[in-house]
Amino acid sequence: MMRRLHMLRSFGLAFSLLLFAACSPSADISEVREVVGDAPVVLLSTSSCGYCRKLRNDLAGWGVDYVDIDVESKREGRRAYDLVNGRGVPILLIGDSVLHGYSPERSRDLLVAANLVSDSSSP
Numbered sequence: 001m002m003r004r005l006h007m008l009r010s011f012g013l014a015f016s017l018l019l020f021a022a023c024s025p026s027a028d029i030s031e032v033r034e035v036v037g038d039a040p041v042v043l044l045s046t047s048s049c050g051y052c053r054k055l056r057n058d059l060a061g062w063g064v065d066y067v068d069i070d071v072e073s074k075r076e077g078r079r080a081y082d083l084v085n086g087r088g089v090p091i092l093l094i095g096d097s098v099l100h101g102y103s104p105e106r107s108r109d110l111l112v113a114a115n116l117v118s119d120s121s122s123p
Contacts, residue, residue: 027084029096035080036093040116041066044081044091047073051102052090058104062117 036042041059043066045052059066069077071089084091084098092099094110111117 027098029093029098032080032083032093032098035076035083036069037067039065039067040095040114041111042080042093043068044071044077044084044086044093045089046070049089055090055092055102055104055107058107062108062111064111064116 036044041064043052043055043059045056045068047070056068069080071077071081071086080093081089081091084093084100086100088101090102092107092110094107094116095114097110097114099106099110108117112119
Protein backbone atom coordinates (compact mmCIF):
# COMPACT_ATOMS: atom_id res chain seq x y z
CA MET A 1 0.00 0.00 0.00
CA MET A 2 2.76 2.45 0.92
CA ARG A 3 4.66 1.59 -2.23
CA ARG A 4 1.61 2.34 -4.36
CA LEU A 5 1.09 5.65 -2.58
CA HIS A 6 4.74 6.56 -3.17
CA MET A 7 4.39 5.71 -6.87
CA LEU A 8 1.25 7.85 -7.16
CA ARG A 9 3.01 10.79 -5.51
CA SER A 10 5.99 10.42 -7.83
CA PHE A 11 3.72 10.28 -10.86
CA GLY A 12 1.82 13.35 -9.64
CA LEU A 13 5.03 15.31 -9.18
CA ALA A 14 6.34 14.30 -12.60
CA PHE A 15 3.01 15.18 -14.24
CA SER A 16 2.95 18.57 -12.49
CA LEU A 17 6.47 19.36 -13.66
CA LEU A 18 5.55 18.35 -17.20
CA LEU A 19 2.51 20.65 -17.16
CA PHE A 20 4.57 23.49 -15.73
CA ALA A 21 7.20 23.11 -18.45
CA ALA A 22 4.55 22.92 -21.16
CA CYS A 23 2.85 26.07 -19.91
CA SER A 24 6.02 28.00 -19.30
CA PRO A 25 6.27 30.76 -21.91
CA SER A 26 9.35 30.70 -24.13
CA ALA A 27 11.62 33.69 -24.36
CA ASP A 28 11.24 36.19 -27.19
CA ILE A 29 14.91 36.27 -28.17
CA SER A 30 14.53 39.48 -30.19
CA GLU A 31 13.27 41.27 -27.08
CA VAL A 32 16.10 39.80 -25.01
CA ARG A 33 18.63 40.93 -27.61
CA GLU A 34 17.19 44.48 -27.49
CA VAL A 35 18.09 44.50 -23.81
CA VAL A 36 21.52 42.79 -23.86
CA GLY A 37 22.81 43.79 -27.29
CA ASP A 38 24.05 41.77 -30.20
CA ALA A 39 27.22 40.20 -28.78
CA PRO A 40 27.23 36.56 -29.93
CA VAL A 41 27.70 35.30 -26.35
CA VAL A 42 26.13 36.85 -23.26
CA LEU A 43 26.39 35.47 -19.74
CA LEU A 44 23.70 36.42 -17.22
CA SER A 45 25.28 35.87 -13.83
CA THR A 46 25.88 37.09 -10.29
CA SER A 47 29.16 37.91 -8.62
CA SER A 48 28.66 35.32 -5.86
CA CYS A 49 27.62 32.34 -8.02
CA GLY A 50 30.14 29.50 -8.06
CA TYR A 51 28.73 27.98 -11.24
CA CYS A 52 28.94 31.39 -12.93
CA ARG A 53 32.61 31.51 -11.97
CA LYS A 54 33.14 28.02 -13.42
CA LEU A 55 31.42 29.01 -16.66
CA ARG A 56 33.53 32.18 -16.91
CA ASN A 57 36.64 29.98 -16.56
CA ASP A 58 35.35 27.59 -19.23
CA LEU A 59 34.63 30.42 -21.66
CA ALA A 60 38.06 31.93 -21.06
CA GLY A 61 39.71 28.53 -21.53
CA TRP A 62 37.92 28.10 -24.85
CA GLY A 63 38.96 31.60 -25.93
CA VAL A 64 35.40 32.88 -26.19
CA ASP A 65 34.70 36.60 -26.05
CA TYR A 66 31.50 37.26 -24.13
CA VAL A 67 29.56 39.96 -22.35
CA ASP A 68 28.93 39.28 -18.65
CA ILE A 69 25.86 41.00 -17.19
CA ASP A 70 25.12 40.81 -13.46
CA VAL A 71 21.41 40.18 -12.88
CA GLU A 72 21.53 41.58 -9.35
CA SER A 73 23.29 44.89 -9.96
CA LYS A 74 22.46 45.76 -13.58
CA ARG A 75 18.98 46.81 -14.67
CA GLU A 76 19.44 45.27 -18.13
CA GLY A 77 20.63 42.04 -16.50
CA ARG A 78 17.50 41.77 -14.39
CA ARG A 79 15.28 42.59 -17.37
CA ALA A 80 16.98 39.96 -19.54
CA TYR A 81 16.73 37.44 -16.69
CA ASP A 82 13.00 38.05 -16.47
CA LEU A 83 12.57 37.82 -20.25
CA VAL A 84 14.23 34.39 -20.41
CA ASN A 85 12.16 33.18 -17.46
CA GLY A 86 15.23 32.88 -15.27
CA ARG A 87 15.04 30.67 -12.21
CA GLY A 88 18.72 30.73 -11.40
CA VAL A 89 22.10 31.57 -12.85
CA PRO A 90 24.16 31.13 -14.92
CA ILE A 91 22.17 31.71 -18.08
CA LEU A 92 24.14 31.67 -21.31
CA LEU A 93 22.87 33.28 -24.51
CA ILE A 94 24.61 32.00 -27.62
CA GLY A 95 23.11 33.56 -30.71
CA ASP A 96 19.39 32.77 -30.45
CA SER A 97 19.89 29.91 -27.98
CA VAL A 98 19.30 30.22 -24.24
CA LEU A 99 21.00 27.76 -21.91
CA HIS A 100 19.89 27.70 -18.26
CA GLY A 101 22.30 26.38 -15.65
CA TYR A 102 25.88 25.17 -15.73
CA SER A 103 26.41 22.62 -18.47
CA PRO A 104 29.91 22.85 -19.94
CA GLU A 105 29.26 20.12 -22.50
CA ARG A 106 26.06 21.71 -23.80
CA SER A 107 27.64 25.19 -23.72
CA ARG A 108 30.55 23.98 -25.79
CA ASP A 109 28.26 22.15 -28.23
CA LEU A 110 26.28 25.36 -28.81
CA LEU A 111 29.49 27.36 -29.26
CA VAL A 112 30.76 24.84 -31.81
CA ALA A 113 27.41 24.90 -33.65
CA ALA A 114 27.61 28.72 -33.76
CA ASN A 115 31.20 28.50 -35.13
CA LEU A 116 32.52 30.39 -32.12
CA VAL A 117 34.98 27.64 -31.11
CA SER A 118 36.48 24.84 -33.14
CA ASP A 119 35.37 21.28 -32.66
CA SER A 120 38.91 20.34 -31.60
CA SER A 121 38.91 22.64 -28.54
CA SER A 122 39.33 20.83 -25.27
CA PRO A 123 36.12 20.54 -23.19
